[in-house]
Amino acid sequence: MRPLSLAADIELSAVVPIYNEEGSLGELHRRLTAVLEPMGIRYELILVDDGSRDRTPELIAELCRSDPRVRGVHFSRNFGHQAALAAGLQHAQGRAVVVLDADLQDPPELIPQLVARWREGFQVVYAQRRHRSRESWTKRAAAFLFYRTLRRITRFEIPADTGDFCLMDRAVVDLLNEMPERNRYVRGLRAWVGFRQTAVPFDRPPRYAGEPKYTFAGSFGLAVNGILALSKFPLRVATYFGLIVSAASFLLAIWYVVQRAIGNEDLVRGWASTIVVILFLGGVQLLTIGIIGEYLSRIYDEVKQRPLFVVRERVGFGPQPARSELDAATRFTAAE
Numbered sequence: 001m002r003p004l005s006l007a008a009d010i011e012l013s014a015v016v017p018i019y020n021e022e023g024s025l026g027e028l029h030r031r032l033t034a035v036l037e038p039m040g041i042r043y044e045l046i047l048v049d050d051g052s053r054d055r056t057p058e059l060i061a062e063l064c065r066s067d068p069r070v071r072g073v074h075f076s077r078n079f080g081h082q083a084a085l086a087a088g089l090q091h092a093q094g095r096a097v098v099v100l101d102a103d104l105q106d107p108p109e110l111i112p113q114l115v116a117r118w119r120e121g122f123q124v125v126y127a128q129r130r131h132r133s134r135e136s137w138t139k140r141a142a143a144f145l146f147y148r149t150l151r152r153i154t155r156f157e158i159p160a161d162t163g164d165f166c167l168m169d170r171a172v173v174d175l176l177n178e179m180p181e182r183n184r185y186v187r188g189l190r191a192w193v194g195f196r197q198t199a200v201p202f203d204r205p206p207r208y209a210g211e212p213k214y215t216f217a218g219s220f221g222l223a224v225n226g227i228l229a230l231s232k233f234p235l236r237v238a239t240y241f242g243l244i245v246s247a248a249s250f251l252l253a254i255w256y257v258v259q260r261a262i263g264n265e266d267l268v269r270g271w272a273s274t275i276v277v278i279l280f281l282g283g284v285q286l287l288t289i290g291i292i293g294e295y296l297s298r299i300y301d302e303v304k305q306r307p308l309f310v311v312r313e314r315v316g317f318g319p320q321p322a323r324s325e326l327d328a329a330t331r332f333t334a335a336e
Ligand code: UDP
Pocket: 016, 017, 018, 019, 020, 021, 050, 078, 079, 080, 081, 084, 100, 101, 102, 103, 105, 211, 212, 213, 214
């Protein structure tokens, strides 16, 4: 898929998903410029406004006016971080694309290091958190558990303690753009594509301004999505449960028959164990149906073929591309 305007020979695109970040945007632009300008390369900043309700859209418009390297993509409503990321990747034109958060938790000062590794021949260079000391212990424990589980149940390497902060080569970005799935867990897809990947360690600073947009429930949802998008293991767990329970009940049945045969008349006393078994089986069945339902709902999402996001407006991309070009370049938008 070709990017919207084919004008430039852009070396690097920085993609930033943004939701209500009026407090950070100015500083973000200042620091990105301070880092990228001295590198002496052609670059662009793709700011994806994920349906912000504060002054973010106006601030992006202002930046677009004052800096021709800034481009804004505005969603029609909040579609979520991963959708904003996908939009940014589709609009980026650079030979390499850096993805970073708007709240400056992904320090722009790391970009030269990411670029250096890319020039050494790595197609994916992800930033890896050295320690998470500033986060609450619950978040740390959850993250620890999540990454270890994910690593065990997938067949490709998903590095622990990485976020979306990374640099990707054009080849990888094109692949991600061509992946049709709606349920996009970018970290997982990025690992799935393979190629040569490497890590650059960094310390994650606290948020520059504003409130975190991810609640615990939001992060949990992302984690569940990640596991279900990358692995069929939970379905297999359901199968194993079924096997184990069936085997156990078969043995139990034999045991009862034997008791009968040797004349044990006290079997009626076993009602407590019967209740336990029934409740247990009921639980296992509900759990299993739940797991199947999770996959089914995702299949439903894919089958619906709805666009991943709807773009309300694009700013700073130069003259509006011809309709056909737009259709081709925004397969996932309302233009579809
Ligand atoms: N974000 C977004 N859409 C959302 C929620 C978040 O584009 O619905 C952006 C947000 O503006 C920020 C990035 O995603 O640039 C990460 O969000 P946040 O800092 O809240 O997450 P955390 O750092 O806690 O993982």
